[in-house]
Amino acid sequence: MQMTPMIESFVYHFGEMGSRWGFNRTVGQIYALLVISEQPLCANEIGDLLGISRGNVSMGLKELGSWQLVQVQHKPGERREFYHTRGSIWDMANRVFEERRKREMDPTLTLLRDIMMDEAANPEEAFAQQRITEIHDLLENITEWTQSLQSLSPEKLNTLMKLGSGVGKVLEFTDKFLGKKDPAKQA
Amino acid sequence: MQMTPMIESFVYHFGEMGSRWGFNRTVGQIYALLVISEQPLCANEIGDLLGISRGNVSMGLKELGSWQLVQVQHKPGERREFYHTRGSIWDMANRVFEERRKREMDPTLTLLRDIMMDEAANPEEAFAQQRITEIHDLLENITEWTQSLQSLSPEKLNTLMKLGSGVGKVLEFTDKFLGKKDPAKQA
DNA sequence: TTGAACGTTCAGAATTTTCTGAAAGAATAA
DNA sequence: TTATTCTTTCAGAAAATTCTGAACGTTCAA
Numbered sequence: 001m002q003m004t005p006m007i008e009s010f011v012y013h014f015g016e017m018g019s020r021w022g023f024n025r026t027v028g029q030i031y032a033l034l035v036i037s038e039q040p041l042c043a044n045e046i047g048d049l050l051g052i053s054r055g056n057v058s059m060g061l062k063e064l065g066s067w068q069l070v071q072v073q074h075k076p077g078e079r080r081e082f083y084h085t086r087g088s089i090w091d092m093a094n095r096v097f098e099e100r101r102k103r104e105m106d107p108t109l110t111l112l113r114d115i116m117m118d119e120a121a122n123p124e125e126a127f128a129q130q131r132i133t134e135i136h137d138l139l140e141n142i143t144e145w146t147q148s149l150q151s152l153s154p155e156k157l158n159t160l161m162k163l164g165s166g167v168g169k170v171l172e173f174t175d176k177f178l179g180k181k182d183p184a185k186q187a
Numbered sequence: 188m189q190m191t192p193m194i195e196s197f198v199y200h201f202g203e204m205g206s207r208w209g210f211n212r213t214v215g216q217i218y219a220l221l222v223i224s225e226q227p228l229c230a231n232e233i234g235d236l237l238g239i240s241r242g243n244v245s246m247g248l249k250e251l252g253s254w255q256l257v258q259v260q261h262k263p264g265e266r267r268e269f270y271h272t273r274g275s276i277w278d279m280a281n282r283v284f285e286e287r288r289k290r291e292m293d294p295t296l297t298l299l300r301d302i303m304m305d306e307a308a309n310p311e312e313a314f315a316q317q318r319i320t321e322i323h324d325l326l327e328n329i330t331e332w333t334q335s336l337q338s339l340s341p342e343k344l345n346t347l348m349k350l351g352s353g354v355g356k357v358l359e360f361t362d363k364f365l366g367k368k369d370p371a372k373q374a
Numbered sequence: 375t376t377g378a379a380c381g382t383t384c385a386g387a388a389t390t391t392t393c394t395g396a397a398a399g400a401a402t403a404a
Numbered sequence: 405t406t407a408t409t410c411t412t413t414c415a416g417a418a419a420a421t422t423c424t425g426a427a428c429g430t431t432c433a434a
Contacts, residue, residue, distance in 0.1 A: 006302055009298065009301075010315070010319060017291065017295060020287075022207065038311070042410095043410085043411075052393075053393065053395065054394090054412095055394060055395065055411095055414085056393055062412085090325065100207075118193055122191075124224075124225070125191060125193055125194065127225045128194055128197070129193075131222055135276055142280075144348075145348045148352035149351075152352055153355070159358055161328050164332055211421080213423080239424090240424045241381090241382095242382080242425065243423055267381090268381080
């Protein structure tokens with residue numbers, strides 16, 4: 001693996017973006033490198049390519065492991081471990097979604113529910129609780145929905161994506177033909 | 188406005204979460220405060236409630252303004268500015284999505300497209316380009332789709348959300364009744 | 375025109391996050 | 405056993421981010 005300008009720009013950009021997705025720059029760079037490398041890479045090679053210390057590479061790979069985004073491989077006769085990404089780009093995106101849900105959404109929903117259970121001590125708290133309930137319901141909706149989308153087959157998801165806002169038409173159409181039957185009941 | 192334990196826990200949690208949504212802890216706290224306060228707040232009050240400096244409040248409000256998440260209000264006879272959130276919780280979520288798309292997705296898509304246009308200098312770059320194309324297509328799909336969902340009416344969006352994975356059934360149903368017609372064409 | 379009450383800015387301080395490299399652990403072969 | 409080659413850990417260093425508060429700008433009333 002060689003650091004050409006093309007590969008550098010990709011790796012550095014994903015380093016910056018990484019922090020938006022829940023991990024730091026180095027972790028993002030390591031991941032970017034593994035994604036675009038056809039061959040699995042060993043820790044030393046990663047460190048050399050990115051110009052970071054061996055310890056940092058180790059921590060980064062550990063982090064990526066906890067996200068289940070990398071796989072360890074052994075080459076016969078080699079003692080070193082080689083790393084590469086697992087699954088398709090889709091699988092990876094799913095895993096990031098899933099992991100962020102667990103780490104961010106779930107604790108937030110729990111907190112909001114706890115607050116909703118409390119007795120409001122005054123009108124200010126009552127108003128706050130009302131807002132918090134709205135936020136909770138929205139987040140819960142989005143969370144459940146995205147989760148159910150993830151269980152859809154890739155083909156169906158693709159159809160759905162291609163539909164775009166045309167999905168509105170499909171809903172109308174379905175409504176008309178099913179008559180009284182509420183499509184929501186099919187969920 | 189008073190800092191009760193209930194309000195504190197909400198505000199602090201959203202401070203932590205804020206960093207995941209693209210702004211820092213203080214900005215998250217200021218926003219949380221404005222969301223659950225029925226009355227608009229002035230900058231001094233915000234600073235006092237959160238125990239942060241006046242300058243920090245000013246910077247935080249500026250940041251929230253750039254996200255179009257707060258509105259300035261003037262009370263008659265008052266020289267101070269009062270701040271509160273604009274629109275419903277849904278509107279706010281939309282605005283955050285929209286803003287993140289502009290700040291993160293668009294630049295990423297541009298970079299990936301640029302790389303896709305380059306000539307691959309060797310087989311390694313060719314492989315990298317292939318992966319980058321996959322990533323680009325996925326991100327573009329998701330971006331366009333979420334954008335088109337945002338243009339849907341709130342009721343339709345709600346129906347869709349409630350459908351959950353049941354949307355798969357609706358797609359099958361539509362397929363059957365439309366026969367040869369590919370629903371994707373309606374998009 | 376002065377002073378009071380507000381808002382903004384930004385250099386440097388404080389804090390938080392990330393990274394390094396030395397030490398220690400583990401596997402293997404001789 | 406010892407040497408070799410790899411990995412991991414973590415205390416402290418380095419870097420990045422955030423925050424403070426003083427200086428300055430603006431508006432308005434007297």
